Amino acid sequence: MSFQIPRGTQDILPEQAAKWQYIEQIARELCRRYNYQEIRTPIFEHTELFLRGVGDTTDIVQKEMYTFEDRGGRSLTLRPEGTAAVVRSFVENKMYGYPNQPVKLYYMGPMFRYERPQAGRFRQFVQFGVEALGSNDPAIDAEVIALAMDIYRSLGLKKLKLVINSLGDVESRKSHRQALIDHFQPRIHEFCDDCQARLHKNPMRILDCKKDRDHELMRTAPSILDYLNEQSRTYFEKVQMYLQKLGIAFEVDPRLVRGLDYYNHTAFEIMSEAEGFGAITTLCGGGRYNGLVQEIGGPETPGIGFALSIERLLAALEAEGISLPISEGIDCYVVALGEQAKEEAVALVAALRQEGVAAEKDYQDRKVKAQLKAADRLHATYVAILGEDELQKGVINVKHMATGEQQEVPLDIFVSHMKNVLK
RNA sequence: GCGGCUAUGGCGAAGUGGUUAACGCACCAGAUUGUGGCUCUGGCAUUCGUGGGUUCGAUUCCCACUAGUCGCCCCA
Secondary structure (H helix, E strand, C coil): CCCCCCCCCCCCCHHHHHHHHHHHHHHHHHHHHHCCEECCCCCEEEHHHHHHHCCCCCHHHHHCCEEEECCCCCEEEECCCCHHHHHHHHHHCCHHHCCCCCEEEEEEEEEECCCCCECCECCEEEEEEEEEECCCCHHHHHHHHHHHHHHHHHCCCCCEEEEEEECCCHHHHHHHHHHHHHHHHHHHHHCCHHHHHHHHHCHHHHHHCCCCCCCHHHHCCCCHHHHCCHHHHHHHHHHHHHHHHCCCCCEECCCCCCCCCCCEEEEEEEEECCCCCCCCCEEEEEEECCCHHHHCCCCCCCEEEEEEEHHHHHHHHHHCCCCCCCCCCCCEEEEECCHHHHHHHHHHHHHHHHCCCCEEECCCCCCHHHHHHHHHHCCCCEEEEECHHHHHHCEEEEEECCCCCEEEEEHHHHHHHHHHHCC
16 A cells, blocks of 8 residues: 555545535525625635634644645644634625625635544544624524524434533623632642643633533532623523524533633534434534634624534434435446447437436446446436447437336437436 | 554455465356346455564564544544
8 A cells, every 4th residue: 555545534435425515505505595605715824813813722723733834934824713714804805894794604615633533523624614794683693503503404413402601701701710710729739630720721611621520619610601791691691582583492501611712702512412423522613703803903893603514414414314315326328339339329428418418338348238237336217228230220229227118219319319208 | 642442355354373365245257149136157365554573484473653443632
């Protein structure tokens, strides 16, 4: 074996690719209905963008970035997530000046993180995500969540759990942060190393720790929800009200903390509850990021979005035993016998294709029997057999594979005949 | 970054310190001089992830590496 695919990446072979196309099509169609428009940004950006946008205390920035220097000495990074780049483009192209606000965008493409691969985790993976920039209406939070749920439901997923939380605004977070430090500080030595490090860096993450999950201080820890100021609480309540109005079931989990620094107010996650799903159950994560646009150098602009991984979506479909309605099989396989017929078959196949018929022929110099077998393997609806006899009579033998019925069709009307029977 | 398990033909999968590496599926050919899906017959791994080591001899034992997989951390 001379070459192999880089670690944590995968080839999407034709059979799988058909599923990808189907999912992409559903996602695009729903974006059309929700009026989100596609934006395509580069696969790499200046490293500085992610340091700023994602936050330099995050794991992503600290240990997961594919960073390299180009020949001009610039530090570039393969994008580890989509939001920073979309916001960069929003600012750079002055989209805050667009007449239609909020600006509603979606993107779909590969992201890169240098991590150890595992079930549902890759070094290159594809995210579909949306961003709504310029609105502070809790209804847009609900819309974004609804769009994510709609995508999953349209594909047939049932075993989903939507969890939401509010991280509050800057003021609320500050007071909650202090309350957490006061709560854990006296007994922090009873916690794991990670938690001890988190105490001052990001005490909220202690609540997320799985090792110390059962420590009594965890149960009694101050909840962010108790520290939301008036404005933040009202906002969160409205988001919930709208979700109810949309008939979307959810659970409030005050311990839900999103990994990226830029989140505030609404945070949410959609998980799969399917049996036998791997350890990583998060299908989609998102939230509000009101400070980010300014951080990237634009005017103060609120924003909310989510990102979901197509790989995990496929895994969820698999876990729920859902097969997508992928059409397979060609319309007509032209079987040729003899030199003259072979030459003729090339023209016939071309003519069929010209008229929109999916057609194939043999290129392996197979015998009739083997050509039929090949047609069968390709799930051809029809087979058209052309030999010496047919050429003599100016006809072609059209056989319906499922019924075995066969009829002679004059060569000059063959293509239109096929178009007819295939309707 | 850390830990467990794994690595045999296109795929699935048995197996042994000793010289022919089971079997199933798929594929190819023939039985069937021009007709698929069924049946029968035959063919299909100079080789057991890569590199070292132990040994008279290793696919089988040991080590390293690479990759996969599951989990931790974290996340999509």
